[in-house]
Amino acid sequence: METRQRYKTIWLSDIHLGFKDCRADYLLDFLNSVECETLYLVGDIVDLWALKRSFFWPASHYDVVRALFAKASSGTRLVYIPGNHDEPLRDYVGHILGPIEIKREAIHTTLNGKRLLMFHGDCLDEHIRLRKWEHLVGDVAYDFLLFLNRWANVLRNRFGHNYWSLATYIKQRIPNARNVISVFEEAAVKEASRRGLDGVICGHIHQPALKNIKGLMYCNDGDWIENCTLLGETYQGNLELVQWTEHQTLLQSMADNGGPAKAQLLPLRRAG
Template structure:
């Protein structure tokens, strides 16, 4: 008797390796934070340098109504794996929502460095990297107004979830309410334009070729008066990051545009004429996750 056995082989494509990846405004500790998505994103790519450009942890919300969940811890577990497995150098820069870091700045533990800002040199160019709140007169001089603005933005995000829940039920695509509001309010548009121009001026004053920032939750990659202006966006709505290849070219990567399915293919190979009949064992499941990040790895630095 002739038996034909088919073996399923799972092949993974080689990970794209960048020189540097920049993410900002993750706001861990809030309901709007896309912690699962950014952990999955960082698992897709490898990089020599990972720059966490501020507002990674939302200390403001954690003091009020925020809560820390397992998915928020998994984000840092992913960072640790990047350090241990591929030797990634991680730079965590202070933002206004994680300004509690000022109490320990500067701090370096192995490949992890926590600091205020930095000058990044690559392929003959210099970039000034900062979260961006230091150039925002509202967050630096009128902190109470900034808190009120934070409450309003939090309400918009809550309303955004409600609106998109009903849109999802009706089969409609995602709609960013806060982005729509900011786009309609002339003062907000004017503020963003002025913010970007001021940052470009600061980079030029420091003798840099470009500026890399976050803070305003608006991803951007454009030239302003000869200065390369780069904004990594956020992981509350936009879900975007900046990535630099080894030739010094920068690009914006959006989570919703990544084809995760292409990273894993299944190939079925036939095996002809086995010498004996194969009797399968019974399958036993212990409900163990296939994803090591979803287990309980030790959290260490």
């Protein structure tokens, strides 16, 4: 009999269905291996920007949508918080699309009573204050990074190696990129603090993280373009940042009382 890993709550964002670099294969394996009570989709699930440039919708992307609806049909609460790449769905905030609730943002209360603000994260772009030319250069450079990432992993796969994000490796070594990430993280927890909440859960910047910033919990569930990561809340009251590729790796965990994050790099058992 198949056994599935169970979480109380799961957060996914920045899947970018309709974009050629979406790792739908890994996401499908995850969705078919895990169960939860509530699944939050924290923006950029469908990449309408990419679909407008060039239509791309392989069978695996359709299968992801079907798997999400199957979870909702089997009793999982599904909440969709649109991002900037699927912004038109914000017109339906407050409505229910089939089994899916559409919200602009939300507040999640953890098992230990911590209240966490949830939004995609593009609302914080004004804090980064990049000039227009920097945005353009950044878009071109990021597309090139994804091109390198794609072909690096084609070669790695050919030689029997697991997935590895070259894009993230390079990005983390560019001082300006690190500064942008830091500014974004501090702006996110500042907004949670302004509202009297205990922390924030977001996506947007494709930089998974689980940490304590100025006494508040900062949780970024990452993406399925570069990192293939998710955030999960266990029934023991912990938050876990997990990478799901050929092997499942627990990157960081944090007691949901806001205790310090600790990188563990422990492999998780594959369901099945």
